[in-house]
Amino acid sequence: MSEIWSVWYLIGAALVFWMQAGFAMVEAGFTRAKNTGNIIMKNLMDFCIGTVVFILIGFSLLMGEDLFGFIGKPGFDLFTAYESFDFSSFVFNLVFCATTATIVSGAMAERTKFLSYCVYSAVISALIYPIEAHWIWGGGWLASLGFHDFAGSCAIHMVGGISALIGAKMLGPRIGKFVHGPDGKIIKVNAFPGHSIALGALGVFILWLGWYGFNGAAATSVGQLGSIFLTTTVSPAVATVVCMIFTWVKYGKPDVSMCLNASLAGLVAITAGCDVTDCFGAIVIGTVSGVLVVFGVWVLDNVLRVDDPVGAVAVHCLNGIWGTIAVGLFATDAAPGYSIANASGETIVGLFYGGGFQLLGLQLLGFVTVAAWTVVTITLSFLAIKATIGLRVSAEEEITGLDATEHGLPSAYAGFAMLPDSNFEETPAVVTGDTPAAEAIPVKKMPVFADDSPKLTKVEIICKEARLERLKNAMMGIGITGMTVSHVMGCGVQKGKQEFYRGIPVEASLLPKVQVDIVVSKVPVRAVIETAKRVLYTGHIGDGKIFVYDVENVVKVRTGEEGYDALQDVE
Numbered sequence: 001m002s003e004i005w006s007v008w009y010l011i012g013a014a015l016v017f018w019m020q021a022g023f024a025m026v027e028a029g030f031t032r033a034k035n036t037g038n039i040i041m042k043n044l045m046d047f048c049i050g051t052v053v054f055i056l057i058g059f060s061l062l063m064g065e066d067l068f069g070f071i072g073k074p075g076f077d078l079f080t081a082y083e084s085f086d087f088s089s090f091v092f093n094l095v096f097c098a099t100t101a102t103i104v105s106g107a108m109a110e111r112t113k114f115l116s117y118c119v120y121s122a123v124i125s126a127l128i129y130p131i132e133a134h135w136i137w138g139g140g141w142l143a144s145l146g147f148h149d150f151a152g153s154c155a156i157h158m159v160g161g162i163s164a165l166i167g168a169k170m171l172g173p174r175i176g177k178f179v180h181g182p183d184g185k186i187i188k189v190n191a192f193p194g195h196s197i198a199l200g201a202l203g204v205f206i207l208w209l210g211w212y213g214f215n216g217a218a219a220t221s222v223g224q225l226g227s228i229f230l231t232t233t234v235s236p237a238v239a240t241v242v243c244m245i246f247t248w249v250k251y252g253k254p255d256v257s258m259c260l261n262a263s264l265a266g267l268v269a270i271t272a273g274c275d276v277t278d279c280f281g282a283i284v285i286g287t288v289s290g291v292l293v294v295f296g297v298w299v300l301d302n303v304l305r306v307d308d309p310v311g312a313v314a315v316h317c318l319n320g321i322w323g324t325i326a327v328g329l330f331a332t333d334a335a336p337g338y339s340i341a342n343a344s345g346e347t348i349v350g351l352f353y354g355g356g357f358q359l360l361g362l363q364l365l366g367f368v369t370v371a372a373w374t375v376v377t378i379t380l381s382f383l384a385i386k387a388t389i390g391l392r393v394s395a396e397e398e399i400t401g402l403d404a405t406e407h408g409l410p411s412a413y414a415g416f417a418m419l420p421d422s423n424f425e426e427t428p429a430v431v432t433g434d435t436p437a438a439e440a441i442p443v444k445k446m447p448v449f450a451d452d453s454p455k456l457t458k459v460e461i462i463c464k465e466a467r468l469e470r471l472k473n474a475m476m477g478i479g480i481t482g483m484t485v486s487h488v489m490g491c492g493v494q495k496g497k498q499e500f501y502r503g504i505p506v507e508a509s510l511l512p513k514v515q516v517d518i519v520v521s522k523v524p525v526r527a528v529i530e531t532a533k534r535v536l537y538t539g540h541i542g543d544g545k546i547f548v549y550d551v552e553n554v555v556k557v558r559t560g561e562e563g564y565d566a567l568q569d570v571e
Helices: 002-029 033-063 087-107 114-137 141-145 153-171 197-216 222-251 256-271 279-304 312-330 358-388 395-400 402-407 465-477 525-536 563-567
Strands: 178-180 186-189 456-463 484-490 499-501 504-506 511-520 545-551
Touching: 002 033, 002 087, 002 197, 033 087, 033 114, 033 402, 087 114, 087 153, 087 312, 114 141, 114 153, 114 358, 114 402, 141 358, 153 256, 153 312, 153 358, 197 222, 197 256, 222 256, 222 279, 256 279, 256 312, 279 312, 312 358, 395 402, 456 465, 456 525, 456 563, 465 484, 465 511, 465 525, 511 525, 525 545
Parallel strands: none
Antiparallel strands: 178 186, 456 511, 456 545, 484 511, 499 504
């Protein structure tokens, strides 16, 4: 039986490793396309650099012989006593370590130097995480007191979230995130929608799957594993439903990206107490998480003025803290394999299950001390990096995109044209010189058509993509056999209905539309116009516009025919 659980332990480690793919997809999807390759590279190097430093120092600091309850004794048993080395423990703790560093990358995305990222990722994996994790899991002082963090709400997610918050604050916002008034004060927050919600959703589902290993790998019985699976399912599901309702009421529509974040928030919050919480506790924890993640994003944007592209701080920092505290409220000895005990060996339970404030006090102590350790060490690390190699790329590099400037990658999506960014503040262009306006802006006169020559007319129709098929069929019905269809961005006088992305109004100055170009000669222009009006009309803003132009000439390349003849289908 013990061998079975040893195998499951390693399977759980593999599931946690698979979560790196989830983090990569979430971060890539919630950021702009020009930085996708950079995001992927960072997530890859999180694990690879983390492995190197974990071999050299991290693992021994975490799991080595306890020294004064503070750190593990440094050593190289991996090299000197390989035959008796605990391989499973090394791999399991390694994949957890890599997760901590990965959390930081999302909050600091799109403007961090890659070299700087590699340095602080190594510091987190080598020193910051192993030492505080030793306090909790390596036989350190917090564990001896009775502090409980089964799978890492505090040791991993809160630590990663705090590091992300400090890093994003020191780094500063992306260009154009905040608009400043004449007095320098922020007057507006811009939304930067992620380039692929599909990638983000895929990442969330990958993470959710991996979380069953994240929370459940250390289970020692079928009953305990089943209970962990239940709480790991209930909490994120409830959090997502609550977030959907909350954003639906507040913004008029359920926010997709926020709900994806809520799923992760519910998972983070239940991680510390997944083994000691019942279904009711998981429901309450998930409910709070669903609201907390929305509140956290709003606070970062509108109060703290911290730019977090993927919501890492709201998801991991705030809900890591909440999950740590929640153990002191909802821990119940009805959970299978319950083992929380104080320094005297007495079983203690949560406040809401009759245990008083003892466990809650221990959880608060653990939260405060681990948070203090993280704040001090990561701040010193960032300050050192900033003073030496620098944290942030140049404005030009940021606008161009880190794929090109940091990795020489023209695009992570070769063959696809990317829309340029338009949300950053620019200095208005100033026109100078003595050129008369009449010469500087020449007016092109329309061609004059002879009475006896067939007139060629271009009809340009801008409409909603949903109406394209109806328009196409209607045009073919009146004899139009040739048309050009393009996907475009544009706006009319009204500039569209205001929408929200993660609680921030989205500038609707450019909306996705379809442009249909038709050149007619035989079919009456009025017939084309009236047919288009009929099939496109809904009575709502955004139905579209029709532009009519004279065409000077048309040339059919294959035959050399010109004018009217070039538009006919007869061979």
